[in-house]
Amino acid sequence: MSVSDPGDRPRSASGGRVAVLGGGLIGRSWTALFLAAGKSVAVHDPDPATEARVKETVEAAWPVLTALGLARTEAAEAELVVCDDPRAAVEGAEFVQESIPERIALKHELYRIIEPALGADTVVASSASGLTLGELQGGWRRPTRFVLGHPFNPPHLIPLVEVMGNERTGPGVVERARRFYESVGKVTIEVRREVPGHVANRLQAALWREAIHLVNEGVATVRDIDTAVSSGPGLRWAVMGPTELFHLGGDDGGLATFCARYGDSFNRWWDDLGRPRLDEATVARLVEGLSSAGDPDGIRGLAARRDSLLTAVVAATHGHPAASASASRRTEDDT
Structure with missing residues (x-):
């Protein structure tokens, strides 16, 4: 109409x-x-x-x-x-x-x-x-x-x-x-200060940059790197953000203990992170890495599987998002 x-x-x-x-x-x-x-x-x-x-x-x-x-x-x-x-x-x-x-x-x-x-x-x-x-x-x-x-x-x-x-x-x-x-x-x-990509896009861009670097360096395949995220830290990130999760990683001492234990390791990893570019060769390598495993259902089938799994994750972690958001904002207003 x-x-x-x-x-x-x-x-x-x-x-x-x-x-x-x-x-x-x-x-x-x-x-x-x-x-x-x-x-x-x-x-x-x-x-x-x-x-x-x-x-x-x-x-x-x-x-x-x-x-x-x-x-x-x-x-x-x-x-x-x-x-x-x-x-x-x-x-x-x-x-x-x-x-x-x-x-x-x-x-x-x-x-x-x-x-x-x-x-x-x-x-x-x-x-x-x-x-x-x-x-x-x-x-x-x-x-x-x-x-x-x-x-x-x-x-x-x-x-x-x-x-x-x-x-x-x-x-x-x-x-x-x-x-x-x-x-x-x-x-x-x-978002309290203007930066390109806002907040969440910058976070996922940082992770993808390192994923691409690992592919380019021959550390693992595209599929295995995606699996490392979806079957590893990605599951934790659906529940809590990285800082809160590392706070739990410090046991009773919390984030301060975690940083004392692993600070040197993180500094070493950060110094070694890659800086790839999405040039023609890199894009071709990524596309080939996805297509090599094949996807019989195509893009729409993949999207349907994504939505089915995300529905279960969102229902489990957020319940009714409106209720969760309102409760969270009330907590902020009270502090």
């Missing part, structure tokens, strides 16, 4: 309206999550196949959302519209999630178009991972209600959202964004 009149958009039972700008992989996943949370969702993307692709994603995601306790309503097409005009999508929205391709000129042009159509209290968040908040703000006359809201793929399944504002962000806007995300089942952190 395609509409141009914002009055045609549905009203959800909860009264919440959300706009999703961009109907790619991330935007479609966000849409499924917002619909499950009982929001009415208006999606804008110029691709004529957007409506069919969004509906396919929502249908595929619904069992996962139900299993995690995030599907608060029946999946209803009446709560979803696809708009030709981004201004029609954002009018009346309480929250706008922008997930268009990461080309700065394209994003700036979209912001220029939608800014006059936004409500006085509407918060706009960008899913951008490779662009910084400062770069994105260049597309706004007044970026006071614009924040970074970076998810992890797939957003309907992985709880984390990194939220960031700066000196140009209005008072309380970051907190409003965090509360909104938590209300739809997400777990948020605040």
Whole structure:
């Protein structure tokens, strides 16, 4: 369905309206999550196949959302519209999630178009991972209600959202964004200083850099290195972060004892870490390392297996993400 009149958009039972700008992989996943949370969702993307692709994603995601306790309503097409005009999508929205391709000129042009159509209290968040908040703000006359809201793929399944504002962000806007995300089942952190890649991307980039170095040096195969992570520290990281885990590694003495015992070892390892580049030869080596084991199900089959396993992990470690996030934030507020 395609509409141009914002009055045609549905009203959800909860009264919440959300706009999703961009109907790619991330935007479609966000849409499924917002619909499950009982929001009415208006999606804008110029691709004529957007409506069919969004509906396919929502249908595929619904069992996962139900299993995690995030599907608060029946999946209803009446709560979803696809708009030709981004201004029609954002009018009346309480929250706008922008997930268009990461080309700065394209994003700036979209912001220029939608800014006059936004409500006085509407918060706009960008899913951008490779662009910084400062770069994105260049597309706004007044970026006071614009924040970074970076998810992890797939957003309907992985709880984390990194939220960031700066000196140009209005008072309380970051907190409003965090509360909104938590209300739809997400777990948020605040990025307090601008760095390329934010927080979680930098952490996974550091690990991948060393994984690639080990492949290039012939220490282990791509498959064995992936197995070393998924069957080793990756299991622990699903439960706690690295610093807290090493705190437990110090026994009764905690982190101070751990550092005293293993500090020299870590310093030696850090000094020996590699600095590979994703050049043509390295990419070819990585691709060959994955394809050598074969994957009879292809990308979609692999993604389905990932989602099935992640559903079990998220259910076991987070329960209902919204409840976990709210409890965590209450603890922070009390300290």
